[in-house]
Amino acid sequence: MPDGSTNLTPFLDAARDGAAAFAGAGTGWVDALRRTGADAYGAHGLPRRQDEYWRYTTLNALAEGGFPLAAAGSVPAALPDAVPAIAAWRFILVDGRFAPSLSGLDGLPSGVEIASLAETLAHEPHKAEPTLGRVADLAAMPMVALNTAFLGDGLFLRLGPGIALDRPVHLVSLTTGGAAPAMIQPRHLVVLGDGATATLVETHVATAGGGGFTNAATEIELGAGARLHHFSEQGEDTARVFLSGTSVALGAASTYDSFVLQRGARIGRSEIRAVLGGPDAECRLDGIYLGAGEQVIDNTTYVEHAAPECRSRQVYKGVLDGFARGVFQGKVLVVQDAQKTDGHQLSRALLLSRDAEIDARPELEIYADDVKCSHGATAGELDETAMFYLLSRGIPAAVARRMLIEAFLSEALEEVAGETVAEHYAGRIRDWLAANVADGDAQ
């Protein structure tokens, strides 16, 4: 509870003071939703170590507040090279605001909506009303509650029943680094009707350094039999605090398949909460993270098996160098009625330096009696025997180290094999290895 002596609810005043000017203000349910967000965040405050899902990542860096909402900046003439050129419906945000000039949304098939959420709230709020704010559990996700207090711009993607989107949707979020470090609160809403199929590729990159704060929230609702492939690359500036909270509601026999590559930010956190709400649903959460310097990279997942005969599988693999710290917290909850659940979870971390650290807490909580569940976590160094084998064939030490690290990551990367982003992600990993695993490194 806020006690007034220190600021436990930074940014709250900014949200409340600005509410009258935010998109869709004056629409009753929009105003009410923002108030609900503000109240939930106000009651909880900034997450602390006592919070179950924030045990290993502190947000002290945010306690001073100090990040104003990013002003509308200048939109670059072209996308930076860091953004993969994939054939896709392109939806571009610049400093949290939809940038139509960089986007490519002409000729959308019927039954497909890809729009700015802010514009939707301003002009057609009824389209977002049935879902927005109803998937996320604000009590469990205080930073998503803060995002809801701002409820700003972002992607609104809606597919009618049975629609199979022909190309991926590429959501690019650029941060340009203005005069002073600023904050963005992007909000995305994805609604797939029964039997609809789509691929969503997210790319988060900075066009300039300077830090700042991103607090993104995404709500995804999948109808019966719907399928969403969701890829996300977090390649932010290493001075930035980047938080992403994704909430997924899976209908019967639907599939949510997520892959997160985190390599940027000073504090980078991806939190995914998925509720398998109908029988025969499937949820796959995979990820790779690469940390160096003093980065903290956090992957937190919560998968709730709320219906019988659902499957979930998670594989997260990370490489940590320097003083970097990785966090994996994963919880699988199986309720009493969720019989025949198949749930697996694996976290593996490779530590390249003595000062690197991983905090891993895989957790199973099972109330049904007929289930197949497993979890595991490992942390270790490069295998000396394998290293010597490569050296004994004349392969230079740095090259050998990079080969073994790539091999370690390959299992997780196989999850994206054949996808449009596979080659791009593999290239990103190679770039990181070239920059961080150099010839001078000790063996």
Next chain:
Amino acid sequence: MALLEIRDLHATVDEKPIINGLDLTIGAGEVHAIMGPNGSGKSTLSYVLTGREGYEVTGGEVLFDGKDLLDMAPDERAREGVFLAFQYPVEIPGVTNMNFLRTAVNAVRGHRGETPLDPMDFVKYIRERTGDLNISDDMLKRSVNTGFSGGEKKRMEILQMAALEPRFAILDETDSGLDIDALKLVADGVNAMRSPERGMLVITHYQRLLDYIVPDHVHVLANGRIVKSGGKELALELEEKGYAEFLEQAA
């Protein structure tokens, strides 16, 4: 000048002396065999010569082609032309044999001032060296040694040797875990590599391998030094009498 000259070598593992004053000279074109009981220091010698971490040289010197071998990093030794066929080849899931072989061959070629081979040329290069080793395309596409049988692993070691064209090869218990057909296949591969420019050191516990890879010289290793040297007939003598006699001599 001898290809390899080991002078009064002493080495420890975990501070325990294993090699205790070993002298051995191997000329180009020669095949030497080292035989000895378990714990005599055979594998330690192979790791000391290839520079494995944890094998501490406490005295003596090793000259390879006149250069100080012990002063070189393990990968440098390999690029200079020293090769070890492992007793237990290492499985590396996630690294394909082709990628592994090409990276190694190009590292060695670069050191020799030769141009690197692109993937297309490399397939040809490897195909020219698989010879009768019975190595399928599928084996080359799979991860290094991962899920391979004992025989497949040893054949891959010989292919690596053929690909890297070392000037000095150590074969550490290459016969272990092989049935007679597999042993012949591997021995043929080794014999094909014998040449006037290349020296070999065959380390083995049993005489059997030396029926197929016939050495020029045989040495008996006991308690970390060579206690007897002779021609190929020494191997047969050992087979007959066992090591006990030599251990007494060494004590």
